[in-house]
């Protein structure tokens with residue numbers, strides 16, 4: 001059974017530029033690759049799951065989105081990180097799709113494909129919707145809480161297991177926090 005670190009994309013892996021539609025504007029978050037290397041040492045692989053309502057809204061070209069995700073994949077490869085897949089949900093809230101987070105469709109999709117142990121897997125994201133999707137699958141959850149505004153706008157029906165400000169803090173917690181280290 002695989003243990004997966006499911007990663008949200010925007011403001012978790014790369015800087016959130018609303019309706020990003022240009023692969024030249026990708027900015028990876030500081031210390032993210034360093035943190036994920038520590039995670040991988042504990043036997044995890046990675047899958048990115050991202051809501052992309054910009055596609056049905058006509059603001060993001062699916063071909064450019066593919067280009068963006070190819071570049072993200074390439075950078076994971078360069079860092080010798082096992083990124084298994086990038087899954088994106090082309091829906092808005094109006095579609096009421098279980099693929100769109102807080103729905104867990106993008107996570108459960110991999111259940112049989114990779115034989116995932118969800119209870120030993122994690123979901124990391126910057127919104128309450130990421131936490132809810134992870135909780136629905138029985139995963140442990142980490143909220144990257146860059147600012148309190150984002151925290152307040154999120155509708156928390158369940159609390160994340162850990163809250164961190166950024167990947168630098170995650171690195172410190174991985175290395176110093178015995179509780180978190182043990183649960184990895």
Ligand SMILES: [Mg+2]
Pocket residue numbers: 008009010011012016125126127
């Ligand atoms: Mg996000």
